[in-house]
Amino acid sequence: MDDRDGKIWKDGKLIDWRDANIHVLTHSLHYGMAVFEGVRAYKTEQGPAIFRLKEHTQRLLNSAKIFQMQVPYDLQTLIDAQIEVVRENKLESCYMRPLIWIGSEKLGIAAKGNTVHVAIAAWPWGAYLGEDGLAKGIRVKTSSFSRHHVNVSLVRAKASGYYINSILANQEALTDGYDEALLLDTDGYVSEGSGENVFIVKNGKIYTPDLASCLDGITRDAVLTMARDSGIEVIEKRITRDEVYCSDEAFFTGTAAEITPIRELDNRTIGEGKRGPITEKMQSMFFDVVAGKSDKYRHWLTVVGK
Numbered sequence: 001m002d003d004r005d006g007k008i009w010k011d012g013k014l015i016d017w018r019d020a021n022i023h024v025l026t027h028s029l030h031y032g033m034a035v036f037e038g039v040r041a042y043k044t045e046q047g048p049a050i051f052r053l054k055e056h057t058q059r060l061l062n063s064a065k066i067f068q069m070q071v072p073y074d075l076q077t078l079i080d081a082q083i084e085v086v087r088e089n090k091l092e093s094c095y096m097r098p099l100i101w102i103g104s105e106k107l108g109i110a111a112k113g114n115t116v117h118v119a120i121a122a123w124p125w126g127a128y129l130g131e132d133g134l135a136k137g138i139r140v141k142t143s144s145f146s147r148h149h150v151n152v153s154l155v156r157a158k159a160s161g162y163y164i165n166s167i168l169a170n171q172e173a174l175t176d177g178y179d180e181a182l183l184l185d186t187d188g189y190v191s192e193g194s195g196e197n198v199f200i201v202k203n204g205k206i207y208t209p210d211l212a213s214c215l216d217g218i219t220r221d222a223v224l225t226m227a228r229d230s231g232i233e234v235i236e237k238r239i240t241r242d243e244v245y246c247s248d249e250a251f252f253t254g255t256a257a258e259i260t261p262i263r264e265l266d267n268r269t270i271g272e273g274k275r276g277p278i279t280e281k282m283q284s285m286f287f288d289v290v291a292g293k294s295d296k297y298r299h300w301l302t303v304v305g306k
C-alpha cells in the first residue's frame with residue numbers, strides 16, 4: 001500500500017503517496033486512539049460521485065469529539081479535501097480513508113497537548129466480500145468474541161483500536177473456512193459483522209439490531225430509508241442468533257461490503273441459501289443510487305467534477 005503513485009492529503013496539503021509517513025513514536029500507533037472513516041466514490045455519468053460525504057465527515061468529527069481530539073480542520077475543509085483527493089488522483093471510483101491521529105510529542109497515556117493530524121487517502125477497491133459474495137451470498141460464523149460493551153468502548157465512535165476486536169473475529173471466521181464473522185453483544189444478542197451492520201428479513205419485514213452495541217452505519221441508514229420509502233416495514237430490535245437461522249433472508253451492509261447477502265450462518269442455510277428478493281431489491285436500489293440513476297436519493301451524492 002505504501003509504494004504507489006498518487007497523492008495523499010496530509011495536514012492541509014496534497015503530498016506524494018510515498019512521502020505520507022509518520023514517526024514510530026506516534027501516540028495513536030501505540031495506544032490505538034485514532035479515528036477514521038471509510039467512504040466510497042462511484043462512477044456516474046457526471047463523473048465520480050462520493051456517497052453521503054457529509055454524513056461520513058460528520059461521523060468522523062463526532063468520533064474525534066468523543067475522544068476529545070481537537071481537530072484543526074472544520075467540516076467543510078474536510079469535505080473539500082476528500083473531493084480534492086478523488087479529483088487529484090483521477091479516480092473514477094474508489095474507497096477513501098480519512099484518518100485522524102495523535103502525534104508523537106509525548107507518549108504518556110494522556111494525549112492532551114499532543115498535536116492532532118489528518119490524512120486522507122483514496123484508491124480503487126472492488127467488492128469487499130467478493131463479486132461472488134454480492135451475487136450469491138456469503139457463509140458466516142458466529143464469533144467466539146463479543147462486540148464492544150457500551151461502557152467499555154464508546155461505539156458511536158469509529159476508532160482504530162476498536163478494530164482489534166473486529167480482526168480477532170474476522171481472523172477466527174476466515175481460519176475456520178467462513179467468509180465473515182457475526183458478533184454478538186455481551187448479552188448474547190446479535191450485534192454486527194466485523195465491519196458491517198446486519199439485517200434479517202422475515203415474512204416481508206426487515207429487522208436490524210438497535211444501535212446499542214453496533215456502529216451507526218451510514219449504509220444501514222440508507223437501507224432503512226430506502227426500505228421505508230418502498231413501503232417495507234423495518235424494525236430495530238434485539239435479535240437472537242436463532243432468529244437469524246430461521247429468517248427468510250439475511251444481509252450485511254457497509255461502505256466496503258455494500259449490501260452482501262448472507263446465505264449461511266453457523267452451517268444453517270438461511271432461507272433458500274441464496275440472495276433473497278428483498279435483499280436483491282435493496283441491492284439494486286442501492287447500486288442505482290450510487291451510480292447516479294435515482295433522482296429520489298440524488299442528494300446522497302456529491303459529484304466530484306473533472
Ligand code: PMP
Nearest residue numbers: 195196197215217218219254255
Ligand atoms: N460496523 C462496523 C464495525 C464497521 O466497521 C462498518 C464500516 N464502517 C459498519 C458497521 C458499516 O458502516 P457504514 O455503512 O457507515 O460503512
